[in-house]
Amino acid sequence: MKKIGIFCSASENIDKMYFESARQIGKWMGESNKTLIYGGANLGLMECIAGAVKEYGGTVIGVVPSKLEENGKVSKCLDQMIHTQNLSDRKDIITEESDILVALPGGVGTLDEVFHVIAAASIGYHQKKVIFYNDYGFYNELLKTLSTLEEKGFARQPFSSYYEVAETLDELKEKIK
Numbered sequence: 001m002k003k004i005g006i007f008c009s010a011s012e013n014i015d016k017m018y019f020e021s022a023r024q025i026g027k028w029m030g031e032s033n034k035t036l037i038y039g040g041a042n043l044g045l046m047e048c049i050a051g052a053v054k055e056y057g058g059t060v061i062g063v064v065p066s067k068l069e070e071n072g073k074v075s076k077c078l079d080q081m082i083h084t085q086n087l088s089d090r091k092d093i094i095t096e097e098s099d100i101l102v103a104l105p106g107g108v109g110t111l112d113e114v115f116h117v118i119a120a121a122s123i124g125y126h127q128k129k130v131i132f133y134n135d136y137g138f139y140n141e142l143l144k145t146l147s148t149l150e151e152k153g154f155a156r157q158p159f160s161s162y163y164e165v166a167e168t169l170d171e172l173k174e175k176i177k
């Protein structure tokens with residue numbers, strides 16, 4: 001798969017180990033000539049992975065809501081910018097433009113994006129999967145909660161239809177290819 005949608009933290013106040021992991025993923029994407037589709041902000045892990053993709057020869061597409069532009073938070077790493085009105089159409093466009101979606105560690109913005117994609121898949125809008133990159137066990141508790149929902153019958157299909165988990169960069173590479 002070539003076009004990888006990435007959801008990840010816009011925060012600078014997180015442990016540097018997460019930045020190192022984001023950089024490694026971006027380096028691999030650049031070296032393998034992948035295209036990054038993401039929210040286009042110059043913040044946190046978002047800027048880190050975009051910088052690495054660009055540095056190592058990949059393409060960077062930012063899907064940027066007008067509010068982000070007004071606030072001057074647009075990354076200088078973008079090869080292409082897609083303008084959106086708001087966060088909702090940004091999520092739809094990132095989903096449409098990507099072959100697969102990956103969730104790196106993030107906060108409510110990342111979770112909002114992940115659940116938007118999974119919820120849309122669950123009612124048949126698309127068949128794209130999310131991969132949780134479970135760096136340092138970041139998503140363990142969320143994954144446990146999702147398993148509980150499934151066990152109790154709150155999933156229409158097995159959740160494995162909608163998401164997978166990569167524990168390491170090698171596993172992530174294998175799932176994306």
Ligand SMILES: Nc1ncnc2c1ncn2[C@@H]1O[C@H](COP(=O)(O)O)[C@@H](O)[C@H]1O
Binds near residue numbers: 006011
């Ligand atoms: N204010 C924001 N700036 C950039 N990106 C944002 C913002 N709010 C949501 N996003 C999207 O969600 C995640 C980052 O949010 P976190 O709460 O830090 O996880 C990112 O994928 C953006 O596309």
